[in-house]
Amino acid sequence: MMNLLQQIKNRRLALKLKQNEMPMRIGISRQQYQRLEAKGNPRLDTLELIAKGLNSDVMLIPKEKLNAVLAVLESDGNNTSLPHKQPDHSDEQKQLSDDPWKGLLEDKDGDEDDNGN
Known part of the structure; x- marks a missing residue:
């Protein structure tokens, strides 16, 4: 890396x-x-x-999510026109192509803060 x-x-x-x-x-x-x-x-x-x-953000990526993030980064440049070629995607596929980062870095526990609230 x-x-x-x-x-x-x-x-x-x-x-x-x-x-x-x-x-x-x-x-x-x-x-x-x-x-x-x-x-x-x-x-x-x-x-x-x-x-x-550099039109970028500094971000900490949990190690267990690193491979998924790298896969999105590698595919990002290759699939930029995909939604235009196949407009009949399901809603879930459209959401993923619109926001490939959706849910990638979210905690499994939901929106709890550090105190469990």
């Missing part, structure tokens, strides 16, 4: 952004961004800025 810095660089390249465009998008110096992408250890607030600049 690739590390976080590789993911940041790959996402930037996927969005066709040059390294020198990122500082304007996220509000840090060019040198700071270059150092961060090369070997940095960003603070959480800086990481959140980078994610926002």
Whole structure:
């Protein structure tokens, strides 16, 4: 599995952004961004800025859900036009194609808070 810095660089390249465009998008110096992408250890607030600049979110993924999340990420780019090709899907299939993340990270216990309420 690739590390976080590789993911940041790959996402930037996927969005066709040059390294020198990122500082304007996220509000840090060019040198700071270059150092961060090369070997940095960003603070959480800086990481959140980078994610926002890359049209992404920072998220903790439970290990038991990781394979399911990776499968969705891998298939996401390949099936973007699927709903248009086959409009006669069942409601459940339409919901999944509209929101492939639906239910993926929810707890099995429902909407309880940390105190069981």
